[in-house]
Amino acid sequence: xxxxxxxxxxxxxxxxxxxxxxxxxxxxxxxxxxxxxxxxxxxxxxxxxxxxxxxxxxxxxxxxxxxxxxxxxxxxxxxxxxxxxxxxxxxxxxxxxxxxxxxxxxxxxxxxxxxxxxxxxxxxxxxxxxxxxxxxxxxxxxxxxxxxxxxxxxxxxxxxxxxxxxxxxxxxxxxxxxxxxxxxxxxxxxxxxxxxxxxxxxxxxxxxxxxxxxxxxxxxxxxxxxxxxxxxxxxxxxxxxxxxxxx
Ligand SMILES: Cc1cc2nc3c(=O)[nH]c(=O)nc-3n(C[C@H](O)[C@H](O)[C@H](O)COP(=O)(O)O)c2cc1C
Numbered sequence: 001x002x003x004x005x006x007x008x009x010x011x012x013x014x015x016x017x018x019x020x021x022x023x024x025x026x027x028x029x030x031x032x033x034x035x036x037x038x039x040x041x042x043x044x045x046x047x048x049x050x051x052x053x054x055x056x057x058x059x060x061x062x063x064x065x066x067x068x069x070x071x072x073x074x075x076x077x078x079x080x081x082x083x084x085x086x087x088x089x090x091x092x093x094x095x096x097x098x099x100x101x102x103x104x105x106x107x108x109x110x111x112x113x114x115x116x117x118x119x120x121x122x123x124x125x126x127x128x129x130x131x132x133x134x135x136x137x138x139x140x141x142x143x144x145x146x147x148x149x150x151x152x153x154x155x156x157x158x159x160x161x162x163x164x165x166x167x168x169x170x171x172x173x174x175x176x177x178x179x180x181x182x183x184x185x186x187x188x189x190x191x192x193x194x195x196x197x198x199x200x201x202x203x204x205x206x207x208x209x210x211x212x213x214x215x216x217x218x219x220x221x222x223x224x225x226x227x228x229x230x231x232x233x234x235x236x237x238x239x240x241x242x243x244x245x246x247x
Contacts, residue, residue, distance in 0.1 A: 045082035046244035057207035068212020069162040070245025075122040166242035174238040216240035
């Protein structure tokens, strides 16, 4: 029989049941972005304000959007990749004093609990491998040049072919403490809601440049986290999305 304990989580995270937050107890606020480790190379992305990929009707993007699981063998340009990153996790403003960033998506309490990793297969000017978006600097950190990385990721995604054949697969990692610091146990609701906004922006941005996306929620959590070198619950893969050019 199905263990229907999902609602227990909703019950336990109702306001009367949550603990005072670390913010309430004046504990230090966690960083809003992971620092690039010394020795890790990075490349600058085309500046969002200089990117001109034309204009696309929002209503049309919403109406024609569908999950796309078959892609052409075309590569994305670096400009297109920068556009997609900007529209999903771009940093619009940093307030150093309050230690807050505003991004192009909403996030509960402006906590922005994600890091964006990319499994690159076909992007002009980038060797296949694993990269991380540094939104505050509009850069990509080059984590691992590895033409096999995407195959390993596909295995963690239970062999889903749209990951294997994607031009790029987005891997969103949750860093829960950024939100937990303010909202305690209630945060775990917000993490998943926040992630949905990010992926929807990717869907719509992709439509506007003749690409398509398939959200990936079916993956082996332990295999994905192990592949990424994450240490849950500190950090874990929360959502992924494969992307490529439409046929
Ligand atoms: C949270 C979430 C997880 C999903 N995970 C997968 C997945 O792992 N594999 C897949 O092929 N599609 C996945 N999808 C895509 C859905 O199957 C798809 O959105 C649904 O069938 C409706 O089709 P449409 O997006 O074309 O409207 C996921 C969608 C969402 C929102």
